[in-house]
Amino acid sequence: MDETPQWYVLRDLSRPNAKLSAFEKLTGRGVRCFTPMVKKPIERRGKHGWKDVPYMRDLLFAHSTRDVLDPFMRPGLKLQYRYIYGGFMEPMTVREADMERFILAVTSSVSSKYYRPEEITPAMRNRRIRIIGGPLHGYEGSLVTVRGTTVKRLLVELPMLLAAAVEVEPDSYNSCKRKNSAINFLRHTSFLYLCLHEDRMRFGIGKPENFVFVCLCAHLSLSLLLYIMTWRNGV
Template sequence: MDNQTKQWFVMRDLTRPNAKHPAYLMLREKGIRYFTPMIWKIQVCKGKRQRREVPYMQDLLFVYDTRSVIDPLVEEVPTFQYRFLRHTYRVPMTVREKDMEQFIRAVESSASPQYYLPEEVTPDMRNRKIRMIGGQLDGYEGSLITVRGSKVKRLLVELPSLLAATVEVEPEFIQLL
């Protein structure tokens, strides 16, 4: 693996959930491109309830840069680490650029994405294959998720073995495959 090739690395942020300076804020300050799935939560701060955007999974972070840029940060910050592939000796996990860009675009197109861990995605959730024709998600292929009693249609977008998300889609853009 080349140290000068930019790619999406899967990282861990081992700071506490209430930390003042988590890794994604450090990366933002340094101007390094990152993605962490965010959700809205109600938190109590100094006795007042506040709505805050927080990471869906505290320790999951995707960083787009070269090893030569990320390695010094990993050395400097003990709570910021690579995730390694299983059954290998220190080979960092990466995500294909095309897959990551599609995932980010899909999640950012929705006001309320819902995230799932790989084990939470059941085979019956993947019941109907669809392709999006037109709209923000033009060309996406995936599974149509329908929830009983809900009029909202959702598209399942996945990063295999890492994370899945469902995003709202307009029914007029859906083509069944």
């Protein structure tokens, strides 16, 4: 078994009123964990205040190895791996660089607004910017603006899992030129096309061999377009 620590995506099934959450159990054993937190208004003994609670109760990231984490996955311990869809019991992981960048972004921001993947709209990715200076220097992402406010936010994503819009100063970024808009459009179109054929196959409308052929064509089309765009840009 690979002993290299990775960021594993876990599912915390413990009750909200449990004495110890999965986060506390793992960190108590020296495992580095992360879960996005938001502030929730509470009332205690007639006084109003705020409490930090997980944005998604069952979402937890743990940086460790399978040898360390597997004992926590025993039945009854209320903790599970999240598995890759379509894979054979393969735990879901996040790239080291992507996870560290996400943690850095949300911890260095005064306030972060989180989004589930289905809440991200094309309009939120309409303008690309590059951060200048600060802990996120050089990072490129989408600028999210909220109507009626002057707050500017940078969209930082963990693909298919979570996104966070973190505050940025108006003079701390530059606009990026959209050189590869054609590639992004074809990627998005191909993804929707594959999802459509997957649904057709699941409901017995399409044949598995046709789905394999569609996947092959989409991959070849993306590869060809990427080669052409790279050649035109002289990269």
